[in-house]
């Protein structure tokens with residue numbers, strides 16, 4: 100593949116930035132990848148493993164001359180980082196981010212940036228429960244969605260170039276309006292994470308049990324919850340602080356459904372439970388048949404469709 104940007108800088112050197120650095124190197128997408136993180140320990144680790152071509156001790160120095168700036172810090176830190184780098188950006192450069200929430204990032208970053216740079220927010224729908232500079236890997240974005248929320252009037256050349264880079268790292272791209280993104284992600288990622296955190300918390304409260312049976316006999320469902328609940332606490336604190344409206348909306352709907360099932364169990368209403376679970380099984384099957392589950396066996400992933408819109 101050919102070089103898309105001569106100089107890319109990654110701000111925040113964790114799972115996502117590390118994976119981008121490895122992928123850009125593996126696929127030859129950037130002439131030079133520079134990096135900056137706030138913590139000296141993270142910068143030292145990134146230097147030791149050769150994550151980037153250069154690691155800088157200040158954000159201002161790191162962004163100097165960069166054609167693409169990627170903000171890969173927790174969502175609550177995006178605005179502060181944008182303010183730090185704004186005076187040092189090269190005219191005509193593109194700034195993007197990888198935050199899990201979009202509306203708040205648009206609001207906190209946008210106002211700091213000068214009008215002569217292109218701001219194109221983004222979100223790779225790819226990750227793991229691991230974080231930090233040692234956790235990245237080049238194949239993280241393969242066959243995954245990468246959502247972009249380009250504002251109206253975005254420079255089409257700048258957008259096409261960013262798309263080329265993302266496709267070069269193996270991802271599929273879809274454009275979305277930021278508010279819609281936050282609602283879709285509340286359904287597909289944020290509330291599911293909250294449920295996992297809660298379920299692991301419930302098991303922990305039954306400490307007597309935790310010490311023996313819960314761990315010893317944990318079946319796949321609970322094991323998956325513990326994996327998700329091991330995700331970075333700062334990142335997820337920020338997701339819920341910054342996407343509170345959509346999360347609370349979906350959580351309200353979740354609670355209503357939970358009460359319906361709770362009542363069916365209490366009333367011994369087997370047919371209602373059977374009907375409900377039959378419906379949810381059909382949903383899972385339709386996702387797999389449409390090739391939208393990238394963890395499932397390959398059902399023709401090139402034909403994957405964007406995530407469904409939650410109704411109402």
Ligand SMILES: NC(=O)C1=CN([C@@H]2O[C@H](COP(=O)(O)OP(=O)(O)OC[C@H]3O[C@@H](n4cnc5c(N)ncnc54)[C@H](O)[C@@H]3O)[C@@H](O)[C@H]2O)C=CC1
Nearest residue numbers: 111112113114115137171172174176198199226227230231
């Ligand atoms: N972990 C995941 O599965 C995914 C995360 N994201 C988003 O990507 C972003 C980064 O997440 P990860 O790479 O997982 O995080 P991480 O915790 O692995 O790395 C974050 C990095 O940002 C640095 N940092 C924190 N505050 C900073 C500041 N004020 N200035 C400079 N550096 C700072 C940390 O030192 C660390 O190097 C977050 O906004 C997250 O919502 C998006 C998709 C998936």
Ligand SMILES: O=C(O)C(=O)Cc1ccc(O)cc1
Nearest residue numbers: 199223224225226227228288
């Ligand atoms: O590890 C998992 O199961 C994930 O769900 C990863 C993930 C976490 C946050 C995102 O914004 C996108 C993907």
